[in-house]
Amino acid sequence: MRRSPATAPTIARLIDAFHRLPGIGPKSAQRLAYHVLRAPRSEAEDLAAALLDVKNSTKLCQICQNITDADPCELCLDPQRTVATICVVEEPLDVAAIERAGVHRGRYHVLHGAISPMDGVGPDDLRVRELLSRLGDPEVEEVILAMNPNLEGEATAGYLSRVIATMGVRITRIAHGLPVGADVEYADERTLRAALTHRVDVEPEQNSDGS
Ligand SMILES: [Zn+2]
Structure with missing residues (x-):
């Protein structure tokens, strides 16, 4: 996705990551990224842990x-x-x-x-x-x-x-x-x-x- 210079690289990276998910368009990816940004730290940690768990613990x-x-x-x-x-x-x-x-x-x-x-x-x-x-x-x-x-x-x-x-x-x-x-x-x-x-x-x- 083309990135505006107004978007910090860290946020752009998260938007890109959401955008790669099936069914998530650029608008939704932005909304999700800014939601995570504003959410309490614990919510972001839960999300990150859940993402890693699903790769590490499932068989x-x-x-x-x-x-x-x-x-x-x-x-x-x-x-x-x-x-x-x-x-x-x-x-x-x-x-x-x-x-x-x-x-x-x-x-x-x-x-x-x-x-x-x-x-x-x-x-x-x-x-x-x-x-x-x-x-x-x-x-x-x-x-x-x-x-x-x-x-x-x-x-x-x-x-x-x-x-x-x-x-x-x-x-x-x-x-x-x-x-x-x-x-x-x-x-x-x-x-x-x-x-x-x-x-x-x-x-x-x-x-x-x-x-
Ligand atoms: Zn079985």
Whole structure:
């Protein structure tokens, strides 16, 4: 961002840092920076500590690959949640969205992305191997594919359904109610609840799209 000489370099640096965050335009970045400047020192210290903590203290759950402070994560350790159903999502934020909908009482698996040949992202770049090794557990009965309704989500769900087809688990897909282009992360609770409740069985595909 172009900086006016009237802005002190330290403030300009903070404005730039906020501006790099997703969804923050130049105006918002300025507002946030001046807010921090005027806020009590303790608020700035809390913010700085929270930023560093999230980088220093979080890790991936070795079971579901979600971002967690404790490994295994709380969801994987919860005895109230069935191991029979694994809901596979693209991103950690999708877990939070589906949890808010409150309809899935099974486990999760976070892929950390979706297959995208255009961006050079293939199955080996995602947490697919970890998912397949979980499916070796005879207690797992169903895999719910909760990918986003876009090209990458379709490619990922298609690939997963092909490789899982031989493993003797039921494969379902959230379908109804989730409009094309509406990412899981942003879907409202009612829509997600309907999408999970009315999930459909995935028939093994005959053709291969080469992914
Ligand atoms: Zn976990």
